[in-house]
Amino acid sequence: MPKIRADQGISRVLSAEEQTAFLEELAQYPKLTAGAVYRKLLEERRISTRISSSSLSRIVVAAGMSRNERLQEAVREKSLKFEFFAPLECVQADCMHGPLVANDTGKREKAILLAFIDDATRRIVYSEFSFTERSMIFEQGLRHILSTHGRIGRVYVDNGATFISSQTKRILDSLQVLLVHSKPGRPQGRGKIERYFRTVRDSFLRPMDTDSLKSLADLNARFHTWLESEYHRNPHRGLNGKTPLEAWLEKAQHIRTIDPTVDLETIFFHEEYRKVHRDSTITIAGTLYEVPSILIGRKVKCRFDPHRSLRRIHITHDGKDFGECRIVNTYDNTRVTRSEVDPEVFEESSSVEHPNVLAGLSASRSFAGGGQ
CATH class of the missing domain: 3.30.420.10 (Ribonuclease H-like superfamily/Ribonuclease H)
Incomplete structure (x- = not known):
């Protein structure tokens, strides 16, 4: 069987000082490849000897300092045991x-x-x-x-x-x-x-x-x-x-206590944005809700408790509070007088182009007598 070389793992191209500098730089920058570290040392004139990529690879393998091995070692060094002092600090x-x-x-x-x-x-x-x-x-x-x-x-x-x-x-x-x-x-x-x-x-x-x-x-x-x-x-x-x-x-x-003025119930409300349809409605979780008709075509912020099946949706627009909207009752809306809707609503809304859409609105006024 062939004998093991006496100088195995020792570069015959780089001097001992150059090889030491190369390996120390590899350990200091584990994310860099061996070629990048070698070029860096050449630019800094800490190494003057030209060496082939295969010779460079043999040095790295013999030292057990491939890029993957260096990255794993860096991860192991950062995996330090930690423990906080005060309750609820973490x-x-x-x-x-x-x-x-x-x-x-x-x-x-x-x-x-x-x-x-x-x-x-x-x-x-x-x-x-x-x-x-x-x-x-x-x-x-x-x-x-x-x-x-x-x-x-x-x-x-x-x-x-x-x-x-x-x-x-x-x-x-x-x-x-x-x-x-x-x-x-x-x-x-x-x-x-x-x-x-x-x-x-x-x-x-x-x-x-x-x-x-x-x-x-x-x-x-x-x-x-x-x-x-x-x-x-x-x-x-x-x-x-x-x-x-x-x-x-x-x-x-x-332990630090919560400020008693903080309302946790409202803080844990979810927020979603909806554009109001032409019939003054929005949809949240598959349920249709009616909002003030002045908001037709507007994008409104809806805040609600996600844990309740029948949600109370709170509406705001441009920082102005419009209160809670209600679930649409389609049967009650058959008794609404459409002709009494204020036409100024449509002049303000950019999404409504003609008063003929009055017949499609779900207005919120109650039936006051007379025909529809």
Whole structure:
């Protein structure tokens, strides 16, 4: 068999000083290719020797410093353990898929657990099973924490659909709460919430007979009993043997409360923009609503509570409040006197070109007698 070269891995073209400078520059700039680093050193006159790309590649491979290896090393160096001091200074949130549970129709669906864990104390400030991962469930958890515990400094989440809603970001911006997303493909920063989910699976779900679950409410009742009686009262290794409840109570004086003048109910309203149709209506979530006819052709801002099926839509336009609009009653509108609509409305509206469209309007005046 051929003998191993005594000078394996040592360049016979570059001097020892030049090779050392080249490898140090590679380590300092992991995103640059070996060729880019070599050209940089030539321009700076730190290397004067001309070398082929194959020889350069052999130096890099022998040193174990390919671009991928250097990038991975840079990632490992940045993966540092972190921990906040005060409760609610940082809250981590994520979803976990749970067991199959019967819904209202008797069909079995997968229950999904949304959880918020306080980074400083490991206390679970909100955790609930549901049948959806929609962003409204995330907003519901945020509102619960803000109203029952206090002000949140930042929320650390992944890039799932639950956490990237523009409505959620707008709400958190108005509350001055930072929404921080972890880097895709790097779950290391969310280790605390992942460890909690592992505890839920091992200590709560596995010992439980899931076939005995009657409903989602039954699952949540059992879960909250386990959460308060076991999880929050068991010593945690990451807290030096303290329980999450003890750690929370020790630092409770650092919790910042929400300003009592802040109306959380209206802050968590969703906002959407609609153009008013020629019949004085707009559509929100498939439901037709009637607005003042003066707004025909205008673009209005609609604010509403997304958790209510029959929504009360609040209308504004150009900063002016037009109150709440009502659901269209098409039968009542058959008794409206169309001829009594003020023709000035049509002169102001750029979308209406001729008074003949009066017959198509859903006017809001009541029938005052006489024929239509």
